[in-house]
Amino acid sequence: MAELLTVARPYAKAAFEYARDHEALDSWSQALSFLSVAVADDVVRHRLSSPKLDSEQKCRCLSS
Known part of the structure; x- marks a missing residue:
């Protein structure tokens, strides 16, 4: 978990x-x-964890 915080900061x-x-x-x-x-x-x-969706499709899913 600490690694995620370090990366996200x-x-x-x-x-x-x-x-x-x-x-x-x-x-x-x-x-x-x-x-x-x-x-x-x-x-x-x-x-969002589906490997069938690329990053752009995941972003569209959240922004629509």
């Missing part, structure tokens, strides 16, 4: 800085809240 920092610099903290916060609920759902998590 620079991406999280970059996302925060981007949102802050573009005055979009509220919209980023809302999107992250939605995504955290979505990936906690068993059906969504199962679909």
Whole structure:
């Protein structure tokens, strides 16, 4: 688990800085809240783990 945090930290920092610099903290916060609920759902998590979907298809699944 610590390794995941170590890997994720620079991406999280970059996302925060981007949102802050573009005055979009509220919209980023809302999107992250939605995504955290979505990936906690068993059906969504199962679909996202499918090897039949590439990364682009998975992103479309979450953004539609």
